[in-house]
Amino acid sequence: MRFITAGESHGPVLTTIIEGLPAGMPLNINEINEALAKRQEGYGRGNRMKIETDKVEVTSGVRHGKTLGSPVTFSVVNKDYKNWQSVMSAEPIEEELSKKSRVVHRPRPGHADLVGGIKYHHKDLRNVLERSSARETTMRVAIGAVASQLLSALGVEVVAYVCELGGIKGQVDVSEMSLAEIRDRANQSPVKMVDAEKEQQVKDKIDETKKAGNTLGGVVEVIAEGLPIGLGSYTQWDKKIDARLAKAMVSINAFKGVEFGDGFEVGRRYGSEVMDEIAYNAELGFYRLSNHLGGIEGGMTNGMPVIVRGVKKPIPTLYRPLQSVDIYSKEEYQASIERSDTTAVPAASIIAQAVVATELTQAILEKFPNDSFDELQQAVANYREYSKNPDMWLEEE
Numbered sequence: 199m200r201f202i203t204a205g206e207s208h209g210p211v212l213t214t215i216i217e218g219l220p221a222g223m224p225l226n227i228n229e230i231n232e233a234l235a236k237r238q239e240g241y242g243r244g245n246r247m248k249i250e251t252d253k254v255e256v257t258s259g260v261r262h263g264k265t266l267g268s269p270v271t272f273s274v275v276n277k278d279y280k281n282w283q284s285v286m287s288a289e290p291i292e293e294e295l296s297k298k299s300r301v302v303h304r305p306r307p308g309h310a311d312l313v314g315g316i317k318y319h320h321k322d323l324r325n326v327l328e329r330s331s332a333r334e335t336t337m338r339v340a341i342g343a344v345a346s347q348l349l350s351a352l353g354v355e356v357v358a359y360v361c362e363l364g365g366i367k368g369q370v371d372v373s374e375m376s377l378a379e380i381r382d383r384a385n386q387s388p389v390k391m392v393d394a395e396k397e398q399q400v401k402d403k404i405d406e407t408k409k410a411g412n413t414l415g416g417v418v419e420v421i422a423e424g425l426p427i428g429l430g431s432y433t434q435w436d437k438k439i440d441a442r443l444a445k446a447m448v449s450i451n452a453f454k455g456v457e458f459g460d461g462f463e464v465g466r467r468y469g470s471e472v473m474d475e476i477a478y479n480a481e482l483g484f485y486r487l488s489n490h491l492g493g494i495e496g497g498m499t500n501g502m503p504v505i506v507r508g509v510k511k512p513i514p515t516l517y518r519p520l521q522s523v524d525i526y527s528k529e530e531y532q533a534s535i536e537r538s539d540t541t542a543v544p545a546a547s548i549i550a551q552a553v554v555a556t557e558l559t560q561a562i563l564e565k566f567p568n569d570s571f572d573e574l575q576q577a578v579a580n581y582r583e584y585s586k587n588p589d590m591w592l593e594e595e
């Protein structure tokens with residue numbers, strides 16, 4: 199399965215084409231729209247989210263509620279486009295530049311503005327920010343919602359929540375909770391945290407930060423349970439599932455780092471405290487007595503839950519803008535103020551869940567035959583049986 203996304207933040211529509219989904223897979227459009235709505239929620243976002251009500255229009259690849267095996271196309275309308283039509287329209291750039299007022303010419307530190315302008319030779323930095331905007335992640339969440347439906351039908355569930363926001367850490371041990379409990383708790387929380395006790399403290403911090411014209415980042419965690427053993431491969435560097443998941447996570451705007459399982463902490467421990475010892479019983483097959491390594495060994499899923507965390511830096515656009523340089527006058531200036539979020543960590547948890555679900559789905563579709571959904575389901579079921587049964591695995595030819 200592969201996909202491409204297109205669309206500017208204030209252009210008419212966002213689009214994606216997803217190719218390589220099995221035929222005959224039921225697709226619930228309401229569930230896709232629910233995921234899009236969740237991405238829009240979250241305490242600390244700016245006014246843009248009050249304008250948009252993201253909903254997909256399906257324009258190919260689905261008939262009578264099921265995939266056809268042909269490319270699936272989604273689009274989402276940017277309602278804000280009507281307010282930006284004249285800015286986004288084709289007035290000659292010279293005219294705009296002479297007025298300057300509607301041209302972005304004071305690049306924001308931490309955003310793509312300056313480097314994008316130099317690299318693509320754009321005279322108006324709006325041409326950069328329109329596509330570097332995290333508005334693009336709408337489509338990644340739509341794709342992730344399709345992936346989640348495929349995974350769910352194969353017995354794989356993926357959830358995400360915010361573990362830390364603005365330096366305030368949730369204290370609840372989620373390893374004691376079921377995925378359904380984690381999902382319900384995060385869904386109810388305005389900051390998508392599992393720890394209800396910390397919620398008010400986080401909201402207060404967001405309010406204070408907003409008042410001070412500043413912004414906040416945080417950490418999100420994604421957990422995937424029920425994965426078949428052996429997704430990804432040790433045989434080549436770019437096939438390793440941890441490498442692929444790390445790339446997917448860091449591809450989310452403003453994500454700066456990734457950890458698996460106990461994460462960077464493993465570098466401070468003895469080997470005996472980090473390796474997950476192996477056990478076997480007929481019901482479970484091979485399993486581990488712990489999950490310090492977050493369900494991945496040798497670039498492959500090992501059957502334990504995959505646990506991946508990503509860190510998101512604070513939003514670059516500050517209402518108390520940082521120093522910048524006007525690209526025309528070369529004078530020191532305050533960076534441009536675009537309408538902006540104070541924090542988008544809650545939204546980022548939904549996006550992280552989506553990109554992880556997408557990457558795991560791609561790995562499943564690479565491993566198992568999947569022209570039709572029935573074929574895929576049968577192949578995964580057979581392999582699950584095989585992988586937990588040493589007699590099937592080790593029997594003589």
Ligand SMILES: Cc1cc2nc3c(=O)[nH]c(=O)nc-3n(C[C@H](O)[C@H](O)[C@H](O)COP(=O)(O)O)c2cc1C
Pocket residue numbers: 244308309310330331332335450451452453511513514515537538539542545546549
């Ligand atoms: C959901 C979400 C919302 C964001 N909202 C804003 C925003 O309102 N203002 C802003 O300057 N950056 C925002 N960002 C971050 C920028 O998109 C990001 O910092 C920028 O594209 C530069 O990329 P980099 O931080 O990965 O280097 C947001 C990111 C995400 C994931």
Ligand SMILES: C=C(O[C@@H]1CC(C(=O)O)=C[C@@H](OP(=O)(O)O)[C@H]1O)C(=O)O
Pocket residue numbers: 207244245246247330331332333336451536537538539
């Ligand atoms: C539009 C979204 O997020 C946007 C991401 C973003 C950025 O610079 O990344 C800047 C802001 O855009 P605007 O200036 O239009 O308010 C955010 O609102 C979205 O998440 O759907």
